Amino acid sequence: MVLSKKIYIVFWIIVWLVVFDCCINILFPYPVDTEILPNAFQEYFEYGRSVEGKIKRKLPSIERQDATQAKGGWLDTNRLKCIPIEGADSGKLITIYGMSHANAFAQAMIKIASYRIRNITTGGAPPNWSYAAFQMDHKLVHSDVAVLSVMTIGVADMLGTSGMTAFFEHPYTYTFPHYEISDNGLTMEMPPFYTRDGFISCFRDPVKLKRYTQWLSQNDAFYSEFLFKQGLTDYSVIVRALKRVYFTTFVYSKTEKIYTIEKGFNESCNEVNVLKRIIHEFAQTARTNNIVPFIYIVNNQLCNDDMYQLLKPQLEADKTPFLSTHIICPPSNPAVYGSDGHFTIEKDHELALAAIKIISGMDSVAPKQIIFE
């Protein structure tokens, strides 16, 4: 092969890559109108856009309060006060804190309508979000039962402080505190903003945004300037795809120290110990405030019953009632999961029934172990 032919080939590779890049951008443009939902391809090729790029495009609709992702998740006392009570007209009030799995579980509880339900959930919420939500909420509205939801793959997300950094591909706008174990229990580091107004103000003001990214670089393990900041690289499909790869590797390098499907939980890591402490403090705080604590343990697909095994000793020691999904929804059975990785509606209904059975057996806030088998 003569040198000129090799140069031609390299030239043509570059030309074709540019052509592919442009074609994909033209064929699958992300809808400018935030009212229009993107199709699967549009979504797929957008995953690698910078967090700032994605957020700024949605900012006008967030300001109009019509962006789905910006609606939930704010740890805002005004919002928490307004969470409606659904389900039965009377009876015990159950408040459920957690992630999308908890939302589905709450919806199933509402349908059964045995109890009054408050659903304080948001997509991807890690345990520190749920615990912070409980800490704020129980002072505003008194519930009879508080359900704190935790899931296997959510423990590693405790390294972050925002749905923007932990979920780069599909960023959630909410923020949450970071917890550390101290002599007096848990210490909390709150992010610079945790309300929608604070968020909008931050992203509208370059100075505030700069200050926020500086704070993230010091307090959020998932923060990466390359992934967060908007730039020219956002225009190329191929660079966006490479950014996704970087994100995956970057996040995995952090999360593998906490949990992997192959090795399970690393029980010596800080986040696992913080989680156990959160579970303990949650039960204590709830009981002190005459609330029955309840833990909803979600064992994610293919993750065995690792989450249940991790928390079982702590829950038994505290005599905290709980429901672990692995009995009704074995993590190795794909039939119990929908295409998005959540449980099927039927399974959520079964889980809700199981939870109701346990809750109905709780006649007081006193520690009592009820194991669902």
Place this chain on the structure above:
Amino acid sequence: MLFNSLTFFIFLSIVLTAYWLLPLRRQNILLLVASYAFYAFWDIRFLFLITLTSVIDYTAALIIYQGKVARRERLISSGWLVVTCFLFVVIPYSKVSINGLFTAGVWSILFSNVFGWKIFFTVVSVTLLCNLLYPLVLKIPDTQRRRLLLVSTIVVKLGLLGFFKYYNFFMDNLYNLIAVTGFNPAVMRLNIILPVAISFYIFHTMSYTIDVYNNKMVPTTSFVDFTLFVVFFPLLAAGPIVRASQLLPVLSSQRTFRSEQFMRGLHLILLGLFKKVAIADGLAGTITHVFQSTGHLSWTDTVVGTLCFCIQIYCDFSGYSDIARGISKLFGIDIMLIFNLPYFSRSPTEFWTRWHISLSSWLRDYLYIPLGGNRKGRIRTYVNLMLTMFLGGLWHGAAWNFVLWGVYHGAILCIYRFIDETRHVTNRVESFIGGLGKGILFFILTCYGWLLFRAHSMSAILKLTTNLFTGFGDFTINVAKPMPAALLGIPLLIIYEIFTYRFKSDKFYQRLSPSLQGFLYASIILVLVLGLRNAPAQFIYFNF
């Protein structure tokens, strides 16, 4: 250090740059050191096993061929064995740290590995004994000595393979068998770690000694060249099982940089990464869902899972082989073709000339033909085929599903042979279903074979098989969808392979114009970039 990792490509770049700056002898020493370092990334302790097999075959082959080993070569190989035993077995690397050296001290760390020292003294004793017995061995008549050495090396190596790979499997089955009679003996299960690549380098070295014994090749006197032949890193982890007669002459002679060969190497690496990263890893999630499922699976789930595994194992292993061949070419070394469009086969015989060619030809040359091949009558041919495929299945792993897979393929080969021998039936069948039909039929049979191969237990095989034969009509899909890169990559690969088949050459792309070649590479790069997001997985054949 996986071929599909960034660490490996940094390692490769450093080795490759240094390699082309050095003269031949130093090139081989560099490759040897690099290969040892490459293996040490997995588990440094098992490097000693490689050294042991290298030394055994090196000396045995020389004695078999020339009746003696020169004093210098004996000293080098004996010394190397003792030194590597100390380096790889005695030193407890997991306990060594700079801080540890200061706090605990060098000696306390060195003497902390009691088991390592036991092995070391055993190795030193056996090495001394072998050197002492050497004059006695020379006195044995030539024919007997040659046979004794051949049998000894084969026994030692199959013993190592049997211990590390099959001990627990055989013990478990033995106890299960004894338990049937009512006895319950104490279980003697050992916590054995399977050394990476053991099946490959054992077969590598066995073929060398057998070829020397059969006067098919002249053994090398260069210990460095031979050791490099055993551990050459592109081929170490999962083959191909290259014959010494092919590789040793290349390693012993001057390599020159040829841009043609270098470019071909890059092409193969790119193609291999595309197959592995974009397709094989992109299908992994779907396959895991099906084969690790404990719940209900529909007929479609089972079919999709099996079909995905059929593609995955091909892309995973042929991808690995392409990368291995590509890397070898970067070093100026040509390696045999390992996969030649296996799913284009129209018969089981053709399949085994296209799939994992280095293993199937090894089994043919060192097992099937020595057993008598097809020269001893029809029944004996069937027995030989079944035995070869049974052992071929067992070679893949110590589990009944691999045995079943081997027996299944053996049975297909026998049935095909029987039909082929009965000409009138063949003609009728051929006229009925035609060539394409035969290809499709055999592909379906191959797919079912992969189901046996992938299922983790006999109960899983039973469940999936029952599902296939009785569950037709349940078309619901519960399993996760393959990754987009895999969905884009599979059609691209099919087109690539159809062109290879039509042009009867895997270099067909060289005939295309620069713009079309650019289009091909840009398409592969684009899908590969999209596929880089897939969770990286170890190559399947690393387990064997």
